[in-house]
Amino acid sequence: MCITDETGADLVSNRRWYAAAPRSGGRRPHEQRSARVADPGDAGGGRAAARPACRTLSRTRSRSAPDPDQSHPDPIGAAQVLVVLGIDIGGSRTRGRLSEGGKILAEAAVDGANVTALPPQVVASRLKTLIDKLGLGQPPSPSGGGHGGWTVAACSAGAAGSEVPGAADRLAGILRELLPGSRIQVVHDAQLVLAAAKLNAGTAIIAGTGSVAYGKDGRGIELRIGGWGWLLGDEGSGVWIVREAAREVLRRVDDGRDPGPLSAALMKACAVDQPLEIRRVLHATLEPEQWAALAPIVFDVAASDPGAAGIVTGAAALLSDLGLSVHERLGKPGPIVLAGGLLRHQPRLEQAVRVRLQPHAQQVIKLEQPAVAGAVRLAEKLAAS
Numbered sequence: 292m293c294i295t296d297e298t299g300a301d302l303v304s305n306r307r308w309y310a311a312a313p314r315s316g317g318r319r320p321h322e323q324r325s326a327r328v329a330d331p332g333d334a335g336g337g338r339a340a341a342r343p344a345c346r347t348l349s350r351t352r353s354r355s356a357p358d359p360d361q362s363h364p365d366p367i368g369a370a371q372v373l374v375v376l377g378i379d380i381g382g383s384r385t386r387g388r389l390s391e392g393g394k395i396l397a398e399a400a401v402d403g404a405n406v407t408a409l410p411p412q413v414v415a416s417r418l419k420t421l422i423d424k425l426g427l428g429q430p431p432s433p434s435g436g437g438h439g440g441w442t443v444a445a446c447s448a449g450a451a452g453s454e455v456p457g458a459a460d461r462l463a464g465i466l467r468e469l470l471p472g473s474r475i476q477v478v479h480d481a482q483l484v485l486a487a488a489k490l491n492a493g494t495a496i497i498a499g500t501g502s503v504a505y506g507k508d509g510r511g512i513e514l515r516i517g518g519w520g521w522l523l524g525d526e527g528s529g530v531w532i533v534r535e536a537a538r539e540v541l542r543r544v545d546d547g548r549d550p551g552p553l554s555a556a557l558m559k560a561c562a563v564d565q566p567l568e569i570r571r572v573l574h575a576t577l578e579p580e581q582w583a584a585l586a587p588i589v590f591d592v593a594a595s596d597p598g599a600a601g602i603v604t605g606a607a608a609l610l611s612d613l614g615l616s617v618h619e620r621l622g623k624p625g626p627i628v629l630a631g632g633l634l635r636h637q638p639r640l641e642q643a644v645r646v647r648l649q650p651h652a653q654q655v656i657k658l659e660q661p662a663v664a665g666a667v668r669l670a671e672k673l674a675a676s
Contacts, residue, residue, distance in 0.1 A: 375667060375671050378447070379663040380404050389443075400424075406458045476670070490626060493624055494627045497630045501518060501579070626655065
């Protein structure tokens, strides 16, 4: 994805994995089926382990016989450190974090690795690069320390597109090959938000390249609304904002109005001299991440351009409605968490959404931790189970 880190539009999937329940009457929201967990010995790829081995995050010694001369370490590494790995696999960026007992040991990032949008070999290559950057691809060091002394007890990956049938199993299989002996769990990337906020119940509104709302109540029932992708939905997202900005600029041309700051800013970003040329540039840009990368421009001119300000207000209305639908249908399960690059890094949008939510929620909080922190938390639970 070409979107900058400042926009952070990497969390949101452009696809939907949960069929929304009826607003009133009819069936209740379906209970989310359990996350895919692959035991190291499970060759089926994604079956829940019948009797998962108990894991710990403490330091442990090798089972090999001790050296009679205690002054000399075992040459192949007497000490191995059991760690957990959390991965946030977005469309634009894939982030990994290695942790032991709550302490961050290493972090790295590579390009997006959406298993439904990329060939399996590309996904595997990018994940291998991530693992190598974290130091896990190195052979054990003679002293057993450093990166070579780390053994991944469990890996939890939140992945955009994992709701597509078979996608979670394919991704789990790739991770199992890259991390032999580790327990593997694959969940949808939206689930990382509540985990990162250390909430067992609540609602998340996520706006980045795309948009989605996700919630979970105290009974474990989960509901997801939105995430239809940039052609059919993702209202209030980075792509939506840029599309509305381009439409506003072209309407000004049709109406003979002054182009205004929004037109000037968008023309500069597209490296064109005429407003109508914006259409050519955007039509030639087929990746939603490239569209969303232009979203900060709209926020930059919102204070001086009424049309841009109206787009931001419209995005806030759509995002808050999305979140409130989940929040109310699950019985207002807890705090509402604002997440994703746009809500985390664009104060004007965050404040507008917050104002609309506060009459309906006891607490509205902004996620301060990156989503990969939620993946680490899930991996810790998996390792201890």
